[in-house]
Amino acid sequence: MDETPVLVDRRPDFWVLTLNRPQRLNSFTQAMHVALMKALDEAEAQGCRALLITGAGRGFCAGQDLSDPIAKGDLGDTIERYYNPLLRKLRNLPFPTVAGVNGVAAGAGANIAFACDIVLAAKSANFTQAFAKIGLVPDSGGTWLLPRLAGSARARGLALLAEPLSAEKAESWGLIWKAVDDDKLIAEAEKICTQFGSGPTFGLAQIKRALDAAETNDFATQLDLERDLQRAAGRSPDYAEGVKAFMEKRAPVFTGRER
Template sequence: MSEPLVLVTQSGAVQTLALNRPAALNSLTAALHAQLLAALEATAAACDVRCVVITGMGRAFCAGQDLNDIAAAPASGSGDPAPAPGSAGAQAQDLGRVIETLYRPLCLRIRSMPVPVLAAVNGVAAGAGACLALGCDLVLAARSASFIMAFSKIGLLPDTGGTWLLPRLVGRAQALGLALLGDKLPAPEAERRGLIWRCVDDASLPDEALALAQRLAAMPVKALVATRQAMDAAAQLDYGQALAQEAAMQQTLGAGADYREGVAAFAGKRAPRFTER
């Protein structure tokens, strides 16, 4: 039996999902997509998980789409006969279909997880792999890691949420520079530009990622997820609408057990014990 393409481990309330195609730099295939999405769905349903870490096995986080996968193979030249509808060749030409059936569900699942999602970028994150990491709530990267918007190098535009994420993370000028030029961005520079949360020494990445995830898991995760949702939604709202959204969401959180526990712990000068998810 072949080894799983996603390795799932759990430490307390933290679950780690490790992309497991190290020989191919964890590049994405339809099979890897299916296993990662299934793992995320299972995690979302697991009441004992309060934070998720996504990382890669070996020397890369994720090199993006595996171009040897039939779904991403380029269309044949104009002089070649057109493939029959529904054939492998026809599917290979329709990258839009690949986005809709594989990438869009994965991106939306990460963005709608009921717990915080941390990317621990252990090596190169290129193309869709870079955008996959940036779509997580926090990105922690090894100092030797790098981010490459490699799409323009093969005649494509950023996908996996890249056109939405990049301008919001670093502004239009920096986003266009990264996307158009496709230059390698070392993790320390990515941190300096605000593309990621923080970079750490390579050897300490696993421990730092677990410590950060455990810290998030001990916090009121329902409020953390609501913060993500509010900030994402506020990007489409004016100031007054954002204030109204805050009031509505705060009303819900204020009626919850975690708010009562937080206030009681503050008054009692003790550490809170949050339980909602």
């Protein structure tokens, strides 16, 4: 069992979680699942306002470590106990999440990155839906995320052919926000997290809710949701501060609170 499978760096404006099994390209074990869920729970409970997830060494995450006991037996049970709760937690966090993909992102590792709100990738990085190579189905939200991010044809090609997709092509296909030079990746990711960490966190959370709901809502239902979310955002201290700062021609000081 790894001593520290996830490193947690609590900064004033945001947290950094580093997957820390570099000798195995940060592939998942039961211990890493437990540590990552614990870190996400703590980030939410302790008022974190933005989160950066990256990997130690030369990889972001190579998916599941196939030598770990949870990779054997009933894989449906493994998904239900570990991967699905992780993806639900990550997707529903009430603050922005940023993936800093520093190297290979394969299998669940790729889909965990895609589940973040903003994905930055080093130009040397690549994304692979490796499941088909061993007779499995994309999980960790892959079959939901890929068609929505890349379109049906590209999603099928990525899932069935299991070919690596470069960071720059992932950007051009709309799968990620930006591909950046390797030596600028973390600085760029931290810059975005700093912006989020001092931003109107409650309002940003409502944007996330609206965009997620738009994937399945019809237009009329989405209009109603926008109305309801805007009502809540309009009552927040950050909206009042934003308007006041605009009128006073100064930078706003947001607290991130709902009330």
